[in-house]
Amino acid sequence: MTSxxxxxxxxxxxxxxxxxxxxxGVRYRWDRLGPGFDDRVRGYREREPWxxxxxxxxxxxxxxxxxxxxxxxxxxxRRRWSQEGIAENDLQRFTFADLALLPPTPxxxxxxxxxxxxxxDRGRRGRVLRHSTSGSTGTPTTVFLTVRNLxxxxxxxxxxxxxxxxxxxxxxxATMGARLVAPQAGSxxxxxxxxxxxxxxxxxxxxxxxxxxxxxxxxxxxHRPQVLTGLAHxxxxxxxxxxxxxxxxxxxxxxxxxxxxxxxAQMRQSIEAAFGTRVYEEYGCVENCVLATECERGGxxxxxxxxxxxxxxxxxxxxxxxHAGRLVCTGLxxxxxxxxxxxxxxxxxxxxxxxxxxxxxxxxxxxxxxRESDALVMRDGRLIATGxxxxxxxxxxxxxxxxxxxxxxxxxxxxxxxxxxxxxxxQLQEALRRRVGAVKVEVRVxxxxxxxxxxxFRPVVSRLARPVG
Numbered sequence: 001m002t003s004x005x006x007x008x009x010x011x012x013x014x015x016x017x018x019x020x021x022x023x024x025g026v027r028y029r030w031d032r033l034g035p036g037f038d039d040r041v042r043g044y045r046e047r048e049p050w051x052x053x054x055x056x057x058x059x060x061x062x063x064x065x066x067x068x069x070x071x072x073x074x075x076x077x078r079r080r081w082s083q084e085g086i087a088e089n090d091l092q093r094f095t096f097a098d099l100a101l102l103p104p105t106p107x108x109x110x111x112x113x114x115x116x117x118x119x120x121d122r123g124r125r126g127r128v129l130r131h132s133t134s135g136s137t138g139t140p141t142t143v144f145l146t147v148r149n150l151x152x153x154x155x156x157x158x159x160x161x162x163x164x165x166x167x168x169x170x171x172x173x174a175t176m177g178a179r180l181v182a183p184q185a186g187s188x189x190x191x192x193x194x195x196x197x198x199x200x201x202x203x204x205x206x207x208x209x210x211x212x213x214x215x216x217x218x219x220x221x222x223h224r225p226q227v228l229t230g231l232a233h234x235x236x237x238x239x240x241x242x243x244x245x246x247x248x249x250x251x252x253x254x255x256x257x258x259x260x261x262x263x264x265a266q267m268r269q270s271i272e273a274a275f276g277t278r279v280y281e282e283y284g285c286v287e288n289c290v291l292a293t294e295c296e297r298g299g300x301x302x303x304x305x306x307x308x309x310x311x312x313x314x315x316x317x318x319x320x321x322x323h324a325g326r327l328v329c330t331g332l333x334x335x336x337x338x339x340x341x342x343x344x345x346x347x348x349x350x351x352x353x354x355x356x357x358x359x360x361x362x363x364x365x366x367x368x369x370x371r372e373s374d375a376l377v378m379r380d381g382r383l384i385a386t387g388x389x390x391x392x393x394x395x396x397x398x399x400x401x402x403x404x405x406x407x408x409x410x411x412x413x414x415x416x417x418x419x420x421x422x423x424x425x426x427q428l429q430e431a432l433r434r435r436v437g438a439v440k441v442e443v444r445v446x447x448x449x450x451x452x453x454x455x456x457f458r459p460v461v462s463r464l465a466r467p468v469g
Contacts, residue, residue: 017193044160084101110141213242283368376460399457
């Protein structure tokens with residue numbers, strides 16, 4: 001939703017909000033699952049049983065096409081690659097090994113000027129969508145993609161994320177995300193909304209508490225979504241309350257396909273016990289340049305026909321499997337804002353093992369390192385496993401962190417650049433209060449945010465004792 005549409009939505013009664021979500025769902029469903037979607041799904045499924053040599057040849061062909069188009073239509077890449085002595089003729093013969101010759105694309109470059117990476121011929125590629133988000137890092141990022149790109153992203157998820165879970169993106173589903181579902185922080189039942197067009201239950205991630213537990217369970221039992229999707233940490237908090245209260249659903253969903261952070265053994269065990277279904281992990285990003293999905297044998301596989309992933313050390317050299325390194329991603333789908341050797345900001349480890357499923361041409365991701373965040377603990381019992389989305393779309397914010405000092409005292413730390421001022425400070429305060437309630441919010445500009453041993457910062461920090469996990 002746009003900021004104006006969101007402001008209008010917050011003033012509507014719950015029934016009208018359901019109608020509004022259903023109306024928006026008509027366009028959203030068309031954008032995601034419209035013409036060409038089925039063909040793209042079929043393509044990803046057909047490539048699954050390919051031998052490694054066939055996948056290698058296919059991906060290299062896609063890579064060359066991407067690089068040549070980027071050189072011709074994106075001045076950012078043409079300038080940087082020309083400085084390295086690389087010409088268009090070289091790109092037409094590029095192999096995987098040659099990819100290391102291209103300089104990485106820093107995340108700071110995309111944050112500072114995302115339009116600098118837009119293709120000059122984007123007008124012929126269809127309607128362009130703009131997404132702004134903080135992702136899971138507290139770092140605002142703006143991404144441009146076409147409707148066709150969106151369909152391709154959902155096609156690979158249908159074939160791999162949903163398909164491997166024996167489910168479908170077209171099934172009734174529940175979603176727990178950063179969306180302001182029940183807009184008032186102190187809202188009581190119901191704390192979910194229903195998009196009838198997509199048969200989708202939106203569960204609020206901001207109202208998880210013992211008092212609101214019956215509303216969550218009622219919404220799930222009433223609409224019986226077959227697939228649970230969204231924030232793994234939020235489902236874990238809800239599962240914890242369900243197990244403590246001895247509450248179970250009246251039915252068993254087909255699968256839970258969850259992401260946003262590494263799913264620990266404790267999280268997986270609690271969610272599966274509470275919801276009576278298997279958890280499948282999914283790793284992706286708003287930039288749509290990488291996707292890893294869990295197969296039926298428990299392996300977290302990268303999809304090289306969607307995006308190429310390199311794991312590099314601090315000097316830009318490839319690290320061996322079994323060792324942590326920086327993830328550098330090249331998306332093969334988005335030609336309107338190509339992200340080539342993009343430093344996504346995550347650390348990861350490629351596995352030395354081979355998965356028992358036999359998909360050896362799809363690299364195995366052993367772990368994502370450093371994606372950790374606290375849960376906010378509110379006086380009314382709410383447990384909130386999100387909060388860094390307040391930085392999305394706020395001008396001049398380079399990095400941000402939400403720190404809970406006490407039940408009613410918060411500090412928002414920001415590293416800023418040009419464009420940040422008093423208006424942006426007010427936006428951050430209002431955005432946080434919409435999510436947690438009438439609290440004191442101090443916005444503090446800092447030179448840098450404290451990093452963990454893995455080199456990342458925690459987007460959300462709570463000084464209160466965490467009751468779960």
